[in-house]
Amino acid sequence: MNKKNLIQTHERIKPYIHNTPILTSKLIDEITGANLFFKCENFQKMGAFKMRGAANAIIKLSDEQRSKGVVTHSSGNFAQALSLAAKSLGVKAFIIMPSNAPQVKKDAVRGYGGIIIECEPTLLDRENAAKDIQVREGATFLHPSNDINVILGQGTACIELLENQPKLEYIFTPVGGGGLIAGTALAAHFFGKNCNVIGGEPFEVDDAFRSLQSGFIESNISSNTIADGLKTQLGDKNFPIIQQYVEKIIRVTEQEIIDAMRIIWERLKIVCEPSCAVALAALISEKDTFKNRKIGIIISGGNVDLNNLPF
């Protein structure tokens, strides 16, 4: 991967994404003691950065592949992103979702034109259902985070952030499946000036933190976190990038996540997901280290269930 790959990725997906706004807040700067720039991917199409990687992965397919559609398993933002990106590009998207997924998520996928295939809520059933579609339809499987084209796509949010703020010293992102932080780390390496990338991860699902310690991809035992987008684990495509380019991962408690989410809602006046508040929570939990630094924070998404808020 080099700088040219990222530049080409950005050019390729530009017609399908928003260059999202960057917000600042004097009050949050006072709280943290740092100088913060929030890249608001909650304002991205379908409400999350996932649109970037999904668009890139589909565009990179051959015409033959595109004609047969794409398939993924996700009940989260990647399901919606793949559906919308596929629709924009005239491609069919098959989405494997567990039968117990919330109705609101199924409706969102259908709203973007995705074709839902329900399966039992087990790993085995999910993978069988995906294989089924690959065989039956000839559709191409696209992984939500462990795919180099997805990773490059997610990195474009960081390119835009650094175009606007070239002197950032740190960029914080949440860590879930690893696609966002790996893409961000590549972009910060090639476009930043000594810009270090730091991940935020809940203590409850600290697989990435443990993976960096052990040198192997670790799994989560519990999944007891409000940050429901971060329960997934790293993969063999993004883990080496994270090992090479990410400075460290800071773990945070559930209360720290909720407190950071409240600061974003009350001070920035924007709606963000609990998962995305983890990045700010990580910064706040070690704020003494980052005093007076110029820091970017990726606000990863804004798809929340207003009937189920932690305040």
Place this chain on the structure above:
Amino acid sequence: MNKKNLIQTHERIKPYIHNTPILTSKLIDEITGANLFFKCENFQKMGAFKMRGAANAIIKLSDEQRSKGVVTHSSGNFAQALSLAAKSLGVKAFIIMPSNAPQVKKDAVRGYGGIIIECEPTLLDRENAAKDIQVREGATFLHPSNDINVILGQGTACIELLENQPKLEYIFTPVGGGGLIAGTALAAHFFGKNCNVIGGEPFEVDDAFRSLQSGFIESNISSNTIADGLKTQLGDKNFPIIQQYVEKIIRVTEQEIIDAMRIIWERLKIVCEPSCAVALAALISEKDTFKNRKIGIIISGGNVDLNNLPF
């Protein structure tokens, strides 16, 4: 009042305000059938358009007046706006607040440097307390909405909206004390091209609707609305402007307000007050009339209590 007054007002307050972003949403356009531009005053300093009028009213004072401070009675956004604008201009702000005002509102005013004078929660007590400060401190009383400099200041949000979208055919605002809609109506008249201003008002506090019908300033009997910023009534300075320049006022139910608020939070991904959702609710309630029209909506403020949401 003429165009020059508005231009001068805008120039005068520019160092003290943000030119707030304008957001659009394909999904909300689909819901309404119109082409909407949301002027996001929830991103204004202190979180509401009130900063504009407060800044203008203080700057217009003489040096002698400024040296003695300003006083108002408000437990809402104008209290915070006057405190912050006064602080920015090196002026003392005395804020008369009822003793039973929520602690969070008192904290916000103090955070911006306002000096709180508590009074009993009655009209008489509030006015006596304000008179007291005027006599004792020589402070100048500034009304939250019935003051021509406040009205002109509030109109500058509409100037910025029309600079960005000169072809708007309608602009919707909520109606509370009348300052925002009167200022908006003046700005739309002088800066728009046949741009009509329409107010949204809760059925529960429909004093402005009734005032336009009767030709006299009417009061509210009940105040049973979630839109707590709209319980105040019009005044002799803004009512004639509203009579002359506002096309009409559309009333909405409490459920319509909550539904519109949910659309703004879920689709625009921004935090707004119930009061400000009334403008979109008004449009939606008569959406057939406004099909395919180019419409501005003033998102008036974003200061909500997250512990007390209607969802």
